[in-house]
Amino acid sequence: MSAPQDGWVADELRAELPGLGVVSLTVPAPPGGRTPQGVREHLDALSTRFRGADALALRQRPIPHAYRVCFRHVGLDPDTTRVPIEAAAIERLMQGGFVSRGLIADACTIALVETGVPLWALDADAVDGPLGLRLATADERLGGDADAPATSAGQIVVADAQAPIAPLFGEPAASHLPASGTTRLLLFAVGVAGVPRMHVEEALWQCASVLDAPGTRGRLG
Amino acid sequence: MTVSALAHRLSVPGAYDERAARRTLRAQVARLERELAALAPDVSPRDGVRWSIGGEAGPRLLGLGELERIRDDLAERLHAVRETLAARAVREAEQRALLERMLRDPARHRFIRVSATDVGEPGCGVWHVRPRLGLIGMLAGWWHVKLSSGCPLARAAA
Numbered sequence: 001m002s003a004p005q006d007g008w009v010a011d012e013l014r015a016e017l018p019g020l021g022v023v024s025l026t027v028p029a030p031p032g033g034r035t036p037q038g039v040r041e042h043l044d045a046l047s048t049r050f051r052g053a054d055a056l057a058l059r060q061r062p063i064p065h066a067y068r069v070c071f072r073h074v075g076l077d078p079d080t081t082r083v084p085i086e087a088a089a090i091e092r093l094m095q096g097g098f099v100s101r102g103l104i105a106d107a108c109t110i111a112l113v114e115t116g117v118p119l120w121a122l123d124a125d126a127v128d129g130p131l132g133l134r135l136a137t138a139d140e141r142l143g144g145d146a147d148a149p150a151t152s153a154g155q156i157v158v159a160d161a162q163a164p165i166a167p168l169f170g171e172p173a174a175s176h177l178p179a180s181g182t183t184r185l186l187l188f189a190v191g192v193a194g195v196p197r198m199h200v201e202e203a204l205w206q207c208a209s210v211l212d213a214p215g216t217r218g219r220l221g
Numbered sequence: 222m223t224v225s226a227l228a229h230r231l232s233v234p235g236a237y238d239e240r241a242a243r244r245t246l247r248a249q250v251a252r253l254e255r256e257l258a259a260l261a262p263d264v265s266p267r268d269g270v271r272w273s274i275g276g277e278a279g280p281r282l283l284g285l286g287e288l289e290r291i292r293d294d295l296a297e298r299l300h301a302v303r304e305t306l307a308a309r310a311v312r313e314a315e316q317r318a319l320l321e322r323m324l325r326d327p328a329r330h331r332f333i334r335v336s337a338t339d340v341g342e343p344g345c346g347v348w349h350v351r352p353r354l355g356l357i358g359m360l361a362g363w364w365h366v367k368l369s370s371g372c373p374l375a376r377a378a379a
Contacts (some may be wrong), residue, residue: 016243016282059258069251070335072291075279079272135282156280168280 004201008132009189013156018074019193022158024131025204026124029182030211034163039215043106046113047097054208064192074156074168084118084169089121098109104185106176107210117189118169126176126186129161132189136164143173146193158188185211239285246288252287253295260302268305272297313341323350327364347373 014020017140018126020153035043040098065081088109091097100106104121112118132184136151136159146162151157157164166172169190178185187207191200255271263308264270272295276288316339323330327350347369352358 010283015240056262057260062313065255065258071279072254072295073247073283073288075277075281075283075287075291077273077275077277080277152281154281156282170280213246217369 005130007130007158010132010134012135013087013133017070017193019191019195020070020133021191022131022133022188023191023197023204024186024188025208025212027187028065028102028184029185031101035103035106036213039103039106039110039210040100042210043098043100044112044128046110047092050089050092050098050113052093055086055093058086058089061116061198063195063199067118069171069194070192071169076169079170084112085116088112093113103211104134105208108187110210111203111207114206115199116199117191117195117201119187119189119203119207120166120172121178121184121207122165122176122180122188123178124186125182126181127149127160127165127186131158131160133157133168134159134164140164142166143175145173145175148173148175158190222325232345243283245289246285246292249292252290253299257295257299257302260299260306262370264302265307268309270305272298279298309341313339316340320348323348323366327366328362331364345369 003027004023007024009021032086059068064083064085068078071078071081071083078086088098094142098106099111102136108119108121110165129218135156136153136155138153140149140151140157140163141148142157142164151164151167155164158166158168164173165176187204189200189203191197247272261272274291276290276294283291295357316335319333320335320340321334323333331352333350335348337344349367349369350364351367353363353365358364
């Protein structure tokens with residue numbers, strides 16, 4: 001397992017939105033996609049701990065507040081496009097609990113709920129060079145595939161050396177998502193002004209520790 | 222500051238000032254967002270507050286005009302939420318005063334109902350001015366305030 005790595009940030013973004021950045025961590029992929037019982041119990045415990053009153057008070061807490069402010073600053077309305085922790089909270093209330101969606105997604109959910117920092121997982125071997133943030137140019141497509149969704153010029157994207165991989169705070173291109181043959185995962189978290197770097201790293205380590213927990217090794221999906 | 226950065230700023234008139242203006246607007250947006258968030262727990266679904274300000278354009282770098290629009294929309298929304306909460310506080314105060322009058326003199330407030338939500342209390346209780354002993358109490362002028370037992374019980378699905 002490597003140490004968390006700071007991604008690059010394009011100059012115009014660094015100048016306008018100080019504090020915005022991406023931090024990534026490469027970890028071995030779990031052999032199976034199924035969620036072990038211990039991780040399910042962790043999700044259940046989080047569901048029990050998280051109540052309606054918590055969801056209401058969420059936007060007053062420093063970390064979710066920092067993401068709401070960043071959403072406003074980049075032209076997203078956090079009451080339309082929910083910040084990830086609020087989206088998870090609403091889903092928890094609607095579904096009655098955090099629903100298990102496979103080990104990798106569950107590990108990301110656990111880290112998100114525990115820290116408030118959103119993170120995503122990519123197939124590390126599909127990524128070319130370190131991740132970073134930049135503005136998309138015209139005629140670019142997510143993941144670089146001809147049939148992938150197009151980005152709009154000026155859109156803030158998470159990118160590698162080849163192509164944009166995901167819109168900022170959006171879902172990554174399907175071509176870069178972990179699949180059955182994935183051997184290494186690249187976890188990345190988006191940090192914003194007002195969220196200490198330690199918090200972002202904590203989210204990555206939490207996710208990595210869930211993926212590395214007993215019962216996740218040697219399972220068949 | 223490097224020489225090249227300084228040269229860039231000098232070569233683009235207004236660029237430096239605009240960046241400072243955008244920074245100020247972003248700080249104002251952050252402050253308004255914090256003030257709105259502080260009001261969120263006080264707002265109930267019955268207030269019908271719309272939180273969204275719409276006009277999604279991101280994620281991208283916003284210009285001065287767009288940041289100004291967001292700042293203005295947030296300020297308007299904050300004002301609207303404060304007005305809604307203030308109007309509700311006035312309504313609840315009136316209902317609490319009415320409840321006090323009902324409790325002091327039920328006979329002068331016949332059949333009036335005040336619910337717990339009307340006075341800003343949680344629960345489903347209702348204070349209702351009713352005659353004691355039904356028709357006899359109505360004829361004799363024996364009125365009292367009865368507090369209903371609470372929320373209706375959940376019924377099994379048919």
